[in-house]
Amino acid sequence: MKAFTHARVIDGRGGFIPDGTVVVDGSTIVNVGAASGVEILEGTEIIDCGGRTLMPGLMDAHTHLETTASNNVINEVAQYNLPTRTMRSYWNALETIRAGITTVRDVADIGDCVIAVRNVINQKLLPGPRIIASGKAINQTGGHASMSTEYQWSRPDAGGSGHCVDGEAECRRAIRTEVAAGADLIKIYVTSGLYDPFLGKPRDEFSQKEIEALCEEAANSGKKVAAHCHTAKSAKYCIENGVASIEHGMMINEETLELMKAHGTFWVPTTIVYQMMADGAKYGLGSSTIENSRKALVNQEKMFRKALDMGIKIGIGTDCGGVLINHGETARELECLNRWGMTAMDCIRAATSANAELLGIDSITGSVEAGKEADILIVDGDPLEDIRILQNQEKILVVMRGGEYYKDTFSGLC
Ligand SMILES: [Zn+2]
Numbered sequence: 001m002k003a004f005t006h007a008r009v010i011d012g013r014g015g016f017i018p019d020g021t022v023v024v025d026g027s028t029i030v031n032v033g034a035a036s037g038v039e040i041l042e043g044t045e046i047i048d049c050g051g052r053t054l055m056p057g058l059m060d061a062h063t064h065l066e067t068t069a070s071n072n073v074i075n076e077v078a079q080y081n082l083p084t085r086t087m088r089s090y091w092n093a094l095e096t097i098r099a100g101i102t103t104v105r106d107v108a109d110i111g112d113c114v115i116a117v118r119n120v121i122n123q124k125l126l127p128g129p130r131i132i133a134s135g136k137a138i139n140q141t142g143g144h145a146s147m148s149t150e151y152q153w154s155r156p157d158a159g160g161s162g163h164c165v166d167g168e169a170e171c172r173r174a175i176r177t178e179v180a181a182g183a184d185l186i187k188i189y190v191t192s193g194l195y196d197p198f199l200g201k202p203r204d205e206f207s208q209k210e211i212e213a214l215c216e217e218a219a220n221s222g223k224k225v226a227a228h229c230h231t232a233k234s235a236k237y238c239i240e241n242g243v244a245s246i247e248h249g250m251m252i253n254e255e256t257l258e259l260m261k262a263h264g265t266f267w268v269p270t271t272i273v274y275q276m277m278a279d280g281a282k283y284g285l286g287s288s289t290i291e292n293s294r295k296a297l298v299n300q301e302k303m304f305r306k307a308l309d310m311g312i313k314i315g316i317g318t319d320c321g322g323v324l325i326n327h328g329e330t331a332r333e334l335e336c337l338n339r340w341g342m343t344a345m346d347c348i349r350a351a352t353s354a355n356a357e358l359l360g361i362d363s364i365t366g367s368v369e370a371g372k373e374a375d376i377l378i379v380d381g382d383p384l385e386d387i388r389i390l391q392n393q394e395k396i397l398v399v400m401r402g403g404e405y406y407k408d409t410f411s412g413l414c
Pocket residue numbers: 062063064107108319322
């Protein structure tokens with residue numbers, strides 16, 4: 001048994017204990033409370049946190065572990081064969097957990113590399129973060145996930161990040177194929193992206209009937225659906241058909257928010273990506289991408305502030321590995337949303353217990369509570385005072401998942 005004492009405990013559900021004790025037995029948190037109220041059994045290893053912050057491990061609900069940040073993911077995929085991409089996915093998973101992100105939801109894996117990495121981690125053959133993986137995403141011919149190079153636009157059958165399907169029957173077959181291949185959830189692309197070079201602005205892709213078929217088929221298999229979706233029209237079809245989350249949502253409107261509220265749908269804005277794209281000259285992005293991102297951010301901020309007022313469920317995701325942003329940089333999204341009016345406490349709640357609810361693992365992890373997995377961080381400083389501290393790797397002293405240390409620069413300090 002281990003007891004973390006004299007910790008400022010942020011429990012991930014909005015609770016705070018100024019001088020707390022957290023007792024871990026094996027992989028599980030067994031007791032949490034104010035110092036005076038927690039009994040420490042003889043023989044327990046004491047780790048005196050000395051007033052530092054103890055909080056749940058962060059979660060990222062929108063990663064692409066198979067690729068590293070670049071401005072052209074498809075080119076990167078073309079560069080490496082599958083075994084190399086699988087090994088690189090594992091490396092990215094390690095980078096992620098070392099940075100304090102103990103769980104990710106991976107949403108689009110081109111070669112089932114992330115499924116493979118998830119499997120070996122679940123089998124306890126290799127250490128790593130908890131991964132909830134979508135496997136291949138589902139996308140229409142010529143749709144968002146099948147583009148990125150001029151060649152692919154001229155050859156819509158050239159594929160992309162997953163199943164290229166049209167019509168209800170093919171949509172259903174793609175879902176059945178992914179479920180059979182071991183997907184934990186289903187990722188669908190229902191609109192184009194903001195930066196698709198030949199469109200100029202986001203368009204709706206899958207039809208209402210196709211979205212219905214996709215969602216019904218996923219529900220039949222008990223799988224949640226994450227929908228890459230920018231427009232209000234497609235968001236409406238997705239939400240009405242029960243998707244778990246709208247990803248990005250740059251062009252959504254007030255009706256979308258009302259629907260999200262009524263259906264309990266999560267919004268995962270991944271705004272950090274668009275903020276970087278809006279500043280895209282330094283990353284070699286074209287002027288239309290930069291212009292589109294800037295315009296869309298004005299709407300997204302407005303909608304986000306409304307969503308906060310309305311109590312819409314917000315998930316934290318970064319799209320890391322997709323465009324520009326690196327693995328392990330999840331805390332940058334917290335800074336963006338904090339700037340847009342979300343309190344630091346709510347940012348942490350979104351990245352921990354709310355994300356756990358979105359991922360369907362809230363009975364296992366996502367908070368510092370008795371009975372939960374010991375997925376915890378010790379942070380040198382106060383993220384409630386300054387959320388950016390979670391981006392500073394020197395301040396993340398301890399990363400623990402399921403009672404196992406992935407980083408421990410703390411013991412040397414005390
Ligand atoms: Zn993505």
